[in-house]
Amino acid sequence: MKILLTFFALLATLRAQDFSNVEIQTLHVQGSVYMLVGGGGNVTVQTGNDGVLLVDTNFAQLAPKIMAAIRKLSAGPVRYVVLTHVHADHTGGTEALVKLGATPAAPAPALLVAHINVLNRMVTPLPGDPAVPQALWPLDTYSTPFKDFFFNNEAVMVTHLPNAHTDGDSIVFFRRSDVLSVGDVFEPDLYPFIDLARGGSVQGLIDGLNKILEIAVPAKYQEGGTLVIPGHGRLCDEADVVEFRDMVTIIRDRVQDLIKQGKTLDQVKAAKPSRDYDTQYAAPGSFVTPDAFVESVYRSLKK
């Protein structure tokens, strides 16, 4: 619970912070897909003759800057917004970007796509969480393992990863461009936040990472090929996901072993089972400290 309070306290702080100095950077990933970096979570942009598709929307305060960056790529209307999960640093800009993304030729609002659990979490927030405005609710939901559609001359394949970072995680595969946008299931420089209160689990996270590895196909000598846009951080490919998957799996195994030995949470923390990864994944300022990550793994395994 302490972790969750810290997370939402952080989000509240971010919502209140001054975003005027944040610059949105644009990186062409490959094919028709771009990555927008800055402020909150990464925003994926797919452009083409049909218009614009977004994966995640960052914070609301950054919407004008994000739209300015999008408009350098396309003058078309925003027709789809896919939300990878419920957290505000990935969904906060939805309403503003949908409004800003409408054009006279296409005034109808964009379709908001997400797993049904994202809608459920927004409609019924946890006690203490702020209410989510109705305009942010994704109403084009899916409750099956998989949803796909065709947009901008390529198949867009949305896959649900059950009980991973949350219980509503989706990853989005742009099949012709060969790009995966995976949300916070994968962040190359940070310990993952396993949102236990919103259905996340360490095993679901590992299963989700293995699903990404199943979809991604590297080019020659394990490099390039399918590119992976993480929830936060730099552009990646399969090999980077492998490193992250290995880290989560190894720490899971260590905590599981300590639990089998009958260790309490405090004893598990004292054993520091993540200590050889802390210099790499405990980023300064990140609310997912080594102790917080170990605690979330422990509590997830004890469920």
Next chain:
Amino acid sequence: MIKLSTGIQPALLLLAAAALPAFAQQDFSGEWAPLYHEDGPERLPGPELADYTELPINDAARLRADSWDADRISVVEQYQCRPHGADYSMRGLGNLRVWREIDPVTQRTVAIHTHLLAWDSERTIYMDGRAHPPDYAQHTWQGFSTGVWEGNMLTITTTHLKENYIRRNGVPRSDKAMFTEHWTRHGDYLTVTTVIEDPVFLTEPLVRSDNWYLDPGQHIGIFGCEYAAELPKPEGTVPHHLPGTNPYLHEFADYYGLPYEATRGGAETLYPEYKSKLTGYKPPDHCERFCVCTTLFNCNLR
């Protein structure tokens, strides 16, 4: 045809020469064969498990290496065709080709290219003064390299490396590392002095050198690699040793009669003063393995 007077011609030649920038003080182009007189057993045939000697690693790197299980590079398909990083490639574990890319208009060297036998690794070293990519750009095995001349020495800076290893027995090098090389040429010999700075796993820069010999008759073949699931295993298997359970950590020290703590690495063990701490240490009477090992083919294997 316009004819110039004999007085004007030399003047123009001088002007043309003066207009050329001071670039490419040395030409490294050619086929280079690695020499293994330094660090022979570690480079070829390869390091032994739990040999962390001469590495300024921190505790995190040490535990990562202790936890490493060599099954990972055979059982996990994603590891089977992983190449060496640019830094490890320059340990000379395969033959090297170097060639220049010349701008046809300015005749400047705008890039130097390298090709290594191992995993067909190719690298571009940009010489045109461009900046390194932003931190949100993709990392690669060979990283992003830029070069500058310091007199006759070529200094190369490489960033945006993927996570890899400092020693191929599990000692890690992170994706936040910076790799600096100093290339110098003395006739047919190329010396590459390398510096790895890694805020994640090293407590001080790791400085090494490797030598190459010009071999114009060399032919670099195709490397080739195809990954495949060779053993039935549960999905997502990641072989590793739990802390305190790796049975092989003392093997290297015991075999060579070395004090165990000296094999654990760390900056202190790099310096001559460390020898005074090894009280009571008696070297073994005779060497039994890799004693005169300078190539793969003359190792004194027991």
